[in-house]
Amino acid sequence: MADPRFFAVAGPFGLGQLADLAEARLADGADPNAEFTDVAPLETAGPGNVSFLDNKRYVDAFRVSRAGACVVHPSVAPEAPAGMLLLLTDKPYRGYARIAQAFYPRLGRADSTIHPTATVDPKAVLGKQCRVEAGAVIGAGAEIGSGCRIGPNAVIGEGVVLGEDCVVGACASLSHCLVGSRVVIYPGVRIGQDGFGFAMDAAGHEKVPQLGRVIVHDDVEIGANTTIDRGSGPDTVIGAGCMIDNLVQIGHNVQLGRGCVVVAQAGIAGSTRLEDFVIVAAQAGVIGHVTIGRGARLAAQCGVMRNVAPGENVGGSPAMPLRQFMRQVATLARLAKRTEV
Amino acid sequence: MADPRFFAVAGPFGLGQLADLAEARLADGADPNAEFTDVAPLETAGPGNVSFLDNKRYVDAFRVSRAGACVVHPSVAPEAPAGMLLLLTDKPYRGYARIAQAFYPRLGRADSTIHPTATVDPKAVLGKQCRVEAGAVIGAGAEIGSGCRIGPNAVIGEGVVLGEDCVVGACASLSHCLVGSRVVIYPGVRIGQDGFGFAMDAAGHEKVPQLGRVIVHDDVEIGANTTIDRGSGPDTVIGAGCMIDNLVQIGHNVQLGRGCVVVAQAGIAGSTRLEDFVIVAAQAGVIGHVTIGRGARLAAQCGVMRNVAPGENVGGSPAMPLRQFMRQVATLARLAKRTEV
Amino acid sequence: MADPRFFAVAGPFGLGQLADLAEARLADGADPNAEFTDVAPLETAGPGNVSFLDNKRYVDAFRVSRAGACVVHPSVAPEAPAGMLLLLTDKPYRGYARIAQAFYPRLGRADSTIHPTATVDPKAVLGKQCRVEAGAVIGAGAEIGSGCRIGPNAVIGEGVVLGEDCVVGACASLSHCLVGSRVVIYPGVRIGQDGFGFAMDAAGHEKVPQLGRVIVHDDVEIGANTTIDRGSGPDTVIGAGCMIDNLVQIGHNVQLGRGCVVVAQAGIAGSTRLEDFVIVAAQAGVIGHVTIGRGARLAAQCGVMRNVAPGENVGGSPAMPLRQFMRQVATLARLAKRTEV
Structure with missing residues (x-):
């Protein structure tokens, strides 16, 4: 037990x-x-x-x-x-x-409690039955829906909006984002910081202001120490029901459709779009500015450099159809064995 | 808008x-x-x-x-x-x-404010027009230059030095480091903790005291949840104008020259040196104790096991000149296709 | 000096x-x-x-x-x-x-000090000579052994047990875990959050309650921003003397034997077991539900998809015996060179 x-x-x-x-x-x-x-x-x-x-x-x-x-x-x-x-x-x-x-049901709502060591800006608005733990900080203009639990030492930045019954883990920090309901944000998550946008220049890289937000739809889970940058002008969007594991990187302007699964240590580069129900396995990477079709599956450690069709399974780095990758693996094994003799 | x-x-x-x-x-x-x-x-x-x-x-x-x-x-x-x-x-x-x-200009300096819930050691020294947010902790002997903004629940360790107009994000922690001016440290960054140094031994791995620091030069950006270990005796050094993305690992004694770009989830192992303007793409890794020449480019997911010449482009794992890697990819594709018949 | x-x-x-x-x-x-x-x-x-x-x-x-x-x-x-x-x-x-x-000896024990801004629940129990830094939060029912140091803004969840002389770094968070003595937890570590367990379903992924714990044995070090999920029913276990680097992911139900070394950005998927003294190099990944034998070595960036025998060295993705991988690398290089002419 x-x-x-x-x-x-x-x-x-x-x-x-x-x-x-x-x-x-x-x-x-x-x-x-x-x-x-x-x-x-x-x-x-x-x-x-x-x-x-x-x-x-x-x-x-x-x-x-x-x-x-x-x-x-x-x-x-x-x-x-x-x-x-x-x-x-x-x-x-x-x-x-x-x-x-x-x-083992989820914790239900309880009476509102704001720990005396928490800092809630007078211009923040909290719904009913919210629980704000020790050391948490909620900035001016933030709107926290009913039933939310904000963990110890978590930071909710100015103007951030959370829907109802969200959970924000210990030491997580959110800024520049609008979050739906029943979203679970694990400890140490970083949402809404500047995307990695600058013009490279030998005289000094020129920072590009990142003017978008992160939009997180309902029923999403975001794993520990995962980072989701805000958009550069468009928004970064996480679709309803997405499950994101630990230590994942989501770049600026990325769009995830509904129900996508992104496993630990995978990374999605800027402006790439995943349609609904895409599965990105652990340590996989997707280049920027491509589209991954509905229901596609990206194998662990693969490196996707192109669009992927709906339902396609890819593997390898650079990624290719998974069966082709497995055949290449077998071919190389056979060729190397032959030369061994 | x-x-x-x-x-x-x-x-x-x-x-x-x-x-x-x-x-x-x-x-x-x-x-x-x-x-x-x-x-x-x-x-x-x-x-x-x-x-x-x-x-x-x-x-x-x-x-x-x-x-x-x-x-x-x-x-x-x-x-x-x-x-x-x-x-x-x-x-x-x-x-x-x-x-x-x-x-959208950067936030200018404002009047000094230290939030009542922040903890600033009496032996810390703060310059003019610093802003210390709720829950931030600044240790004894720390020196914070004018115009710095220390985010909510960030931790500046004992003796740490920051130049002018630095930004330290929410929940970041710094120790054992000297940081220049106009450095932007994103939320959740870890700077200055012990490097991964120990003598392996079946009777118990023997920890090697890590006696160096992290030196961060001017105009650097360090992405969310990135980790930079302090040196073991020599220092870990981040050159002026480097742009480091999220979830990057920089090992002890690593030296980055000026203007290097390190993209998300890349890692640089101990004592490796990058000359100026090296670009390390996402999820790439560099072994310890090698030198990457000025302006070299390391492709996404590559694994560098040797020195790289100035201006060289490498890819693959183990990494090789990028054109050679692309040729190998094409060769294997052709050979596998042939055997398919 | x-x-x-x-x-x-x-x-x-x-x-x-x-x-x-x-x-x-x-x-x-x-x-x-x-x-x-x-x-x-x-x-x-x-x-x-x-x-x-x-x-x-x-x-x-x-x-x-x-x-x-x-x-x-x-x-x-x-x-x-x-x-x-x-x-x-x-x-x-x-x-x-x-x-x-x-x-440079480790900091010895000092008199007990609990910083006035720390929050220690009245139902937590602290041993002698503990030091609790500014902003740290210790939950109800937690038991902290003698000589522990809890860093600034760290969070020790309800019921968590630490042995003697542990160090918990700044902004780390622990929940649902039992930790031995002389364990060093670096800044930003996340221990004990929910594992990535859910039944995938187009009608909405169904979350599986994660009912186990994380058991960390004596003399372990856990690097900055590393994440260790708690078990789903069985426990996640880290054996005595393990050295874990930064940004490592340890999935639910994983078991590490004694003295394992896991280098930066490596990941071990759920329910996999490492026997004693396994070495997992940087950015390597191990699939779930396999066993890695005593003293095996997994090369950097390798992707292990099967059991590995005791003492075996593997490399490549998918991983194979290291010599075989090196031979395949050489074979492909030779074949590609030939076609170049």
């Missing part, structure tokens, strides 16, 4: 109720009234716990797990140990997510 | 005056007394705005722009829409930079 | 005493009673200084150094300038580390 120093568990819940949340169906013989008190990984789960199997690497752990119930794909149901109750769904990870959210 | 919540526009300015600032000449028929109230991107500019065209990708937007005036290279002047007044220069981006700086 | 604004030097020490610390033997004729006042790099050392030579690149500097004494490998002793006293050891860098630690 999760460490009670850090987590409070809800429940118990009946299996039928959990199946509804997971949009799963109960396998034959699973009692919908059986009660469960917590979620747990396959290895450590006990009879009162619900677990899940999503990645085939862990089938062995599934076979011997003592979990009382488990969310699984129907195809692996036959591997289940005797007595385990099964919740069957085509999307077991999503199903587990819903169940775990029930046991 | 820029969002007035975040930006205040100066002006209006006459076209002749703007041409002087841009070091541009007016195209035939452009009235030097025509007045302009703002800058704007090609797509959104109106009759009262000055725009620019620097990247050929945007010629189409130029052809249909409603901008009243535009800074352009003479070669694209014939593409201008009817009625647009042109400022002609070989360096349109630089010209635009100067004009935009006039409309 | 190190800048007295930032460093206080101990000593002087006799050469014999230094040889003992370095586990070195004095070369013939080196007087064990000769006194030394400081350490210094070869280039700037004078007669009262001890220096070292570890990297053969610097033999030329060694030959003309004015250092009074030098820690060297016996094999280079014949290159020493006349009059230089030598401390001979197979591990000169380690020997120098010990000597430099004597001249």
